[in-house]
Amino acid sequence: MKNQIDLQRFEIRFSGLGGQGIITLGRVMGAGLALGHGYNVTQTQSYGPEARGGSSRCDLVISTERISFPKAENLDLLVALSQEACNTYYPYLKQGGVLVLESDLVAQPPTNHYLALPFTRMAKDKIGVPQAMNTIVLGALSRLLPFARQTVMRKSMEEALPAKIRAVNVKAFNLGFREARKHFGETPAAWEAMAAEAEKLEKKAKPAAQKKK
Amino acid sequence: MPRRKKHKEIFAQGNEAVVEGALMAGCSFYGGYPITPSSEIMEIMANRLPLTEDGVFIQLEDEIASMGAVIGASLAGRKAMTATSGPGFSLKQENLGYACMAEAPLVLVNVMRGGPSTGLPTSPAQGDVQQARWGTHGDHPIIVLSASDVQECLEMSITAFNMAEKYRTPVILLIDEITAHTREKIKIPHPNEYEVVSRIVPSMPPEWYKPFEETVRGVAPMPPLGSGYRFHVTGLTHDVNGFPTSRPDEVVDLMERLHRKIDQFFYDIQLYEELQTDDAEVVVIAYGSVARSAEYAVLQAREAGVKAGLLKLKTLFPYPRRATEKILGQAGRLVVPEMNMGQMSREVKRVACGRASIRTINRIDGQIIAPSEILKVIMQG
Structure with missing residues (x-):
């Protein structure tokens, strides 16, 4: 399929507290990558019996091939939105994997190789809705992941949400994307090959689009 | 076209x-x-x-x-x-x-x-x-x-x-x-x-209708209640008209028909999938989500040069005996991973009758069996 780079089991884990919207985040991102980009994606979840508090976790496996085992084991990207989640899942991050943290909620990062933004504070101060925190993360990741395209992810998010909260979430998504561009810097070293491939595809796609006009 | x-x-x-x-x-x-x-x-x-x-x-x-x-x-x-x-x-x-x-x-x-x-x-x-x-x-x-x-x-x-x-x-x-x-x-x-099957409804006049009649397939036509066909339904053992009976001959007729209607269509009911079992020496028998871990493990074992295969059960009962027999003819080792204390491996052992060595992998801690756990057992040879 076009607009797709070759991916072999790229594994993402979102983790944090129940009520932070972690499973919704995984679902929206999974739908974007599966339906918008055409990858094979499995999204699995694990949560405690509590409605709020407790721990929550959501795994995404993304691949161009058929995915047999649906859970994540060797993480390429770990998003930890609480200190406990960070402590629990950091050991599963693979060599060169990327760690994204909520800088206010994770006071002790386990390593100096991490990317962090105060997602919850941003949601409260700049969007006015603390619940929009997960959408800010989605926006930031759309910038960070070389194979995710901003427009496709945003469209997928809009389709997944009810009309009355759509505008607020688009605002949050764009904020996350902007902040990530400002603070996350260049593509992480381990993903450079992927980014190069994605760029090549983009260049190839563009002249074709112009010809059509 | x-x-x-x-x-x-x-x-x-x-x-x-x-x-x-x-x-x-x-x-x-x-x-x-x-x-x-x-x-x-x-x-x-x-x-x-x-x-x-x-x-x-x-x-x-x-x-x-x-x-x-x-x-x-x-x-x-x-x-x-x-x-x-x-x-x-x-x-x-x-x-x-x-x-x-x-x-x-x-x-x-x-x-x-x-x-x-x-x-x-x-x-x-x-x-x-x-x-x-x-x-x-x-x-x-x-x-x-x-x-x-x-x-x-x-x-x-x-x-x-x-x-x-x-x-x-x-x-x-x-x-x-x-x-x-x-x-x-x-x-x-x-x-x-895709196919959609619906029950057969009676076509005879209502007064001739017998709700639990013997048929070739063992399955009697079934009218919706209120469509003019009157019939009696009970949990008690019943005769062809649906009324309670304890006459041994009628009891046997009913019970045998209930079993026969399933037994004689095993070929239609027993569904399974095979992955690389043709030349496999070790076969994993799995079902449900564990079959996905097993598939991953089997493919990894093949990469490592071990002749592994997977029999994925889609019908659990009646147990797909013939599919298992076929594998028993060639594979010396079976691995049965499941998230319980060995409920399906009982069936596998019953069919195998000691013709293959059977290893079970059991997990009851609310976690999925990881591919690595299955791979380890496959490789143990």
Whole structure:
């Protein structure tokens, strides 16, 4: 399929507290990558019996091939939105994997190789809705992941949400994307090959689009 | 040549796919009581059924009543279903026996969670396998199916309805929490790509009709209640007219027919998939979400040069004996991973009769069996 780079089991884990919207985040991102980009994606979840508090976790496996085992084991990207989640899942991050943290909620990062933004504070101060925190993360990741395209992810998010909260979430998504561009810097070293491939595809796609006009 | 229309794709959970499949198969009644991790089936049914032409959705006071309502709807001519999990499945057992005796076609989905009792509500397990087979009392035949990924949930949901209608029997679809809550991209088949079977209704004049008559297939025609055909339904052992009897000859006729209607169609009912079993020396027998771990492990073992294969069971009961026999002819070692203390490996051992060495991998901590655990056992040689 076009607009797709070759991916072999790229594994993402979102983790944090129940009520932070972690499973919704995984679902929206999974739908974007599966339906918008055409990858094979499995999204699995694990949560405690509590409605709020407790721990929550959501795994995404993304691949161009058929995915047999649906859970994540060797993480390429770990998003930890609480200190406990960070402590629990950091050991599963693979060599060169990327760690994204909520800088206010994770006071002790386990390593100096991490990317962090105060997602919850941003949601409260700049969007006015603390619940929009997960959408800010989605926006930031759309910038960070070389194979995710901003427009496709945003469209997928809009389709997944009810009309009355759509505008607020688009605002949050764009904020996350902007902040990530400002603070996350260049593509992480381990993903450079992927980014190069994605760029090549983009260049190839563009002249074709112009010809059509 | 007309261009093939593209399939509609959705990113959905196993539970959503079960509903999707049920509606495609013509399900028009759902009577339920919600329980994690099967609640989504009920929620989505509550949304979708009222939008269909004649769909009816009822939430009842408990699982016992919901099973009763489903049997009633089935006798009234509806394709009916309900879904539950662990504790609810236990409550449904008595009426499940009634459905076997009354030969009411229905589909009962059980999303397995950790047990016994309330157990681990949000964690996966496969502990209800033998309960699905023997949970209700008495010598009853039953069909138990399973699904391992989201696309299969849709397909097996359709298959479950088809088998229920074809054989006038309750069909249990066993999935586990992982399959039920995994989201994947699935293709919605076009209406001409899947089969929909409906029960045979009587064509003779009503006064000639015998509700539990002996037929070649062992399955008698079934009219909807209220259509002019009068018949009596009871849980007591009954004669061809549906009235209680304890005459040994009539009892034997009924019981043998109940078993025969399933037994003589094993070839149609026993579904399985094979992966690289042709030359395999070690074969993993798995079902449900564990079959996905097994598939990953088998492919890794092949890369390492070990002749491994996978037999994935889609029908759990009646146990696919012939598929297992075929493998026993060539593979010396079998591995049976499952998220219980060894409920399906009993069946494998029963069929194998010591003809192969059988290793079991059991996990009961609410975690899935990882591919690495299965690979380790495959490689141990």
